[in-house]
Amino acid sequence: MTTPKPLLDIENLQVTFSTRRGPVEAVRGISLSLAEGETLGIVGESGSGKSVTGFAMTRLLDASGKISGGRIGFRDRDITKMTSASLREMHGSAMAMIFQNPRGALNPIRAIGQQIADAILAHRKISASEARAESLELLRAVKIRDPEKRMNAYPHELSGGMCQRVMIAMAISSNPALLIADEPTTGLDVTTQKVVMDLLASIAAERGMATILITHDLGLAARYCRRVVVMEQGRLVEEADALTLFRSPQHPYTKRLVAASPTATSRVEDLVTDDEKLLVPAVPVPQPPKPAHGTPPLLEVLDLVKRFDDGTVGVENFSMAIAPGESVGLVGESGSGKSTTSRMICRLLDQTEGTINFNGQSISHIPAREFHRAPQRREIQIVFQDPNDSLNPRFNAFDCIAHPLIRLLGMRNGAALRQRVGECAHRVGLPANLLERFPHQLSGGQKARIGIARAIACRPKLLVLDEPTAALDVSVQAVVLQLLDRLRREDNLAFLFVSHDLNVVRMMCQRTIVLRNGAIVEEGESHQLFDSPKTDYTRELVDAVPHIEMIAAEKMAAGA
Incomplete structure (x- = not known):
């Protein structure tokens, strides 16, 4: 044969x-x-x-x-x-290709129905009306809601998932073999x-x-x-x-990738890395002691509401508390209100209603545009999602870390500032010789370290982490997560960890809050919440996460 x-x-x-x-x-x-x-x-x-x-x-x-x-x-x-x-x-x-950024790959000034028809007409001699009819059928095939209405929509009017479905419709329009x-x-x-x-x-x-x-x-x-x-x-x-491959990888690089990928059972210390581990020695750091019973929370949020000018409700009746040294995860789909909530807590965005108390004092009455003058600014810091966009391209690494020290603590150029910046760089495993480099001369992992060093420079009590590893490769993510966990234990830092990566939240957070359409649908101790979700929505989120070990077990059972 x-x-x-x-x-x-x-x-x-x-x-x-x-x-x-x-x-x-x-x-x-x-x-x-x-x-x-x-x-x-x-x-x-x-x-x-x-x-x-x-x-x-x-x-x-x-x-x-x-x-x-x-x-x-x-x-x-x-x-x-x-x-x-x-x-x-x-x-x-x-042969057809679906690209990484669907919104960037679509023509912004052409309706999606026309774009799919263009793809059909490029390869087949049929009338425009026939191509339009086929475009509509393709939108149905990729399960877009209200396909007749979406035919005349533009890419900016669709979500990321919808744009990706349009790209799939265009790719399969001429039945490619690959x-x-x-x-x-x-x-x-x-x-x-x-x-x-x-x-x-x-x-x-x-x-x-x-x-x-x-x-x-x-x-x-x-x-x-x-x-x-x-x-x-x-x-x-x-x-x-x-x-x-995933049950018994042979090559050292594959072993490192598999080890660095968070799973349903991973601990932060299990994310084994090689070269990067040398920069941040894995010295065991004990968990900070639990606050005594009756200790007031570091952060208390009561009935927080955000309505935008067009009437859209971004967050509705959100309440939570974080104790000193505690790590709390905030999870949900895109548009669930995670980032809006974290921005209000950081006072980068004004709330419509509700109260935010920090360290026993209300900060909700301070307008976002004035909060940089408040003494609490230095105690609440944020690590942003994309290290590329959150660093000033005209600042070298030293200036990026020094900036909050100069603005918030009033430090001046001199030996004390150099010592403080050097100390922050050392704590996040950033070699001193990189401090003179500009962001474009650094890797994604190095830029992430600078973002963290800048956030801890003023010795805050609360760190808000907005998808801090979303733009990083798995091995770099592993190093950054180990670093953050160590800093939390050493400094008794409280974390509000915003992410859509449930495996990361399970590892990093003691408690988790699940948001949907701006409202809390479930909250509880992280492992218990992920192992035994009480709501259908949380169960749907947990089931959607691809776990290497679970998939391997399923394939074994199916004889694949």
Whole structure:
């Protein structure tokens, strides 16, 4: 019996980018194959070359990139030697791609119905009315609510999940044999992520499409891919079926990725890392003592309400308390009111109604625009979601950390300021030689460390963490989480930890509050809440999280 020829066959692929400092090898001789209807996962951290591999397969590399060696065979045709006309014919009709940022990939000034019709008309000679009718059917196929109404909507009028469904509709419009999904769920909350991925998997199964899922989320690859390849620094370092790869990884890099991925049973200290661990020695730090009975809370929020100018209710009757040294998680889907609540507590946003008491004093009467002058400003600090956007690009690392010391504590340039900044940098594991560098000269993990050093510089009592690791790779995330947990124990810091990553909240927080549409639906001790949720909504959130070990057990039981 002859083995069927693979749909896609890549041999010794090499991709090089021209830069001002000379050529950079982004992909270094990888080889892989994909059968008809198969789902393959390509996993790795930022800079591993996984997205570049996807762009090379479709010949969509930018002007500075070129395929410098190797062969990409697709149905016995070498893509590297195709003419522009042949490539245009192939894109969409034989091979399609879903991009990482759906809103950025859609035309902002064209209705989505027209954009789907454009994709259809690019490959088939049919009338505009027929293309529009097919566009409507595709919107129904990707389960968009009110498809007739959405036909005339623009990308900015749709949520991130809706935009991703539109991208899927465009990608499948001409029944391609291969669909390449590049980080299709980045930025989506867990339930939307599950809906989008379930939809993608069911469409691929119905139409017999082969799929390549490019992701840094190992849980996602474990759940949806039969076979997975791991990339590091442009090289393919390991390849196996998903069950084998995640249960018994062989390569040191794969072992590190699997260990650093939070699971339903992980503890912060279990997130093993290698090189980064040397920067922040793993010295055991005991839990701070529990406050004595009757100790007033550090933060007390009563009946907080936020109504926006258009009448939208962002937060409704929100009440909570945080004790000194306690870590409380705030979880929910996008639009649930998590960030709005945290911004009001930090006094970056005024509430409509309600009371916020901090350390026994009301701060809710202080307008957000005046709070920087209040003495409580130094005691409530925030670590923002994106370290790229939250650091001043004109400040070097030293200036970023020194800024709150100068503004809030009145420190002046001199030996005392240098010593304090150096101390903060040392505590977060930032080497002193990086203090003179600007944000664009630093990695994501280094920028995250600066954000944390800046937040702890004034020795606050409450740290509000707004998705602090959402933009980081899993191994960098592991280091940052270990760092935050150590700082909390050493300084008896209280945390309000805002996140949609339930595995991280389970590890980092003693209590968790679940928000939906601005209101609390459930709260309680974290492990108990996640292990035995009392509401259907919390259960839905918990079930949507892809756990590597749970998925492995399910596949074993199913004999996959």
